[in-house]
Amino acid sequence: MTTDRVNLHGLTPATLHAHLTAAGAPATLAHARSLLAWHLAFDPRQRPKRTSVPRAVQEVFERCVSLARVEVVERAEDPSDGFVKYLLRSPDGALSEAVRIPLEAPGRYSICLSSQVGCAMGCVFCATGRLGLGRNLAAWEIVSAFCQVRDELPDGARITGAVFMGQGEPFHNYDAVLGAAAILSDPCGGRIAARAISISTVGLVPEIRRFTAEGHRYRLVVSLTSAISERRRRLLPVTRKWDVPELAAAIRAHAQATGERVTVAWVVLAGENTGDDEIAALRELFEGVPIKLNIIDLNDGPSDLPLPAGEPSPLRLRRVDQAELDRFRDRLRTLGVPVVRRYSGGRARHAACGMLAARAHPT
Numbered sequence: 001m002t003t004d005r006v007n008l009h010g011l012t013p014a015t016l017h018a019h020l021t022a023a024g025a026p027a028t029l030a031h032a033r034s035l036l037a038w039h040l041a042f043d044p045r046q047r048p049k050r051t052s053v054p055r056a057v058q059e060v061f062e063r064c065v066s067l068a069r070v071e072v073v074e075r076a077e078d079p080s081d082g083f084v085k086y087l088l089r090s091p092d093g094a095l096s097e098a099v100r101i102p103l104e105a106p107g108r109y110s111i112c113l114s115s116q117v118g119c120a121m122g123c124v125f126c127a128t129g130r131l132g133l134g135r136n137l138a139a140w141e142i143v144s145a146f147c148q149v150r151d152e153l154p155d156g157a158r159i160t161g162a163v164f165m166g167q168g169e170p171f172h173n174y175d176a177v178l179g180a181a182a183i184l185s186d187p188c189g190g191r192i193a194a195r196a197i198s199i200s201t202v203g204l205v206p207e208i209r210r211f212t213a214e215g216h217r218y219r220l221v222v223s224l225t226s227a228i229s230e231r232r233r234r235l236l237p238v239t240r241k242w243d244v245p246e247l248a249a250a251i252r253a254h255a256q257a258t259g260e261r262v263t264v265a266w267v268v269l270a271g272e273n274t275g276d277d278e279i280a281a282l283r284e285l286f287e288g289v290p291i292k293l294n295i296i297d298l299n300d301g302p303s304d305l306p307l308p309a310g311e312p313s314p315l316r317l318r319r320v321d322q323a324e325l326d327r328f329r330d331r332l333r334t335l336g337v338p339v340v341r342r343y344s345g346g347r348a349r350h351a352a353c354g355m356l357a358a359r360a361h362p363t
């Protein structure tokens with residue numbers, strides 16, 4: 001019965017080994033590694049002809065483990081930048097997205113993955129935020145989305161990086177996202193270096209602190225977008241729960257624990273969060289803290305968005321023009337931290353939520 005089968009895309013070598021032995025297979029950890037690598041690590045064109053796993057183990061594997069994947073229902077390439085947006089359907093009909101992102105090096109790609117169907121965070125600049133939360137994605141759904149995109153790469157190409165910046169707040173689905181990251185970074189799984197996997201959050205402070213305490217090697221990205229509490233509460237309602245000083249303290253603690261720069265992302269909203277008041281607030285919050293600032297264009301065009309309940313007037317969100325962006329970037333550089341403009345791709349297809357930003361863009 002398929003309902004009792006565990007999905008391969010959600011397993012590490014250790015958990016597959018545990019499932020096989022619990023089902024009575026005379027399996028070793030090496031058998032589990034071999035089976036996992038054969039099915040996950042390579043696209044079907046590159047797989048060896050057969051595995052060396054004994055027949056008795058293979059039989060249990062076939063009986064107990066499902067190879068089902070999320071299904072690709074639509075793919076759309078943006079001809080302006082080569083980003084490819086995938087619409088994926090889970091067995092229950094839930095839809096999610098992934099985006100294949102070409103990197104500078106030929107034949108190298110990054111993948112932007114979703115963590116949830118919809119999102120509960122309600123960031124006002126984000127189309128997904130207006131949907132509300134459907135449900136969490138399981139680790140196997142996230143990893144099988146990766147496999148579907150990977151298996152359509154041109155010959156010889158590889159996915160060398162992954163960003164959790166698609167639909168959903170990754171730390172709102174902490175266990176599944178960290179489980180998927182473990183499989184994506186396993187040599188028998190996605191074969192992506194842990195340091196090339198970025199997990200982005202809008203500021204769930206307890207989960208940031210948990211992530212820090214657990215000592216993961218994945219990169220942390222915090223979408224700050226305003227360093228001023230009152231403004232950030234209007235733009236990112238999560239601020240009402242964990243305010244800016246609390247979030248900054250968690251960022252400081254992470255930088256201190258890892259000895260590495262924390263990436264602070266900033267969706268630039270014309271006339272809203274590009275003023276000197278933001279520069280002063282950033283200086284005060286992060287004096288002496290190793291951060292890197294990623295500035296990101298608003299993905300959608302101008303829009304009047306409803307504000308969270310209780311806010312007095314609609315918020316008009318617009319992309320910045322070059323002059324405003326240049327001025328803001330120059331002022332950010334006075335903070336003495338690296339400032340990188342990130343390209344928010346697939347704009348023509350609305351290929352991402354407001355946070356998708358995976359490729360450096362010349363300023």
Ligand code: SF4
Pocket residue numbers: 119120121122123126127128129130166167168169202353354355
């Ligand atoms: S920006 Fe990210 S966290 Fe915010 S509503 Fe959109 S998907 Fe959710």
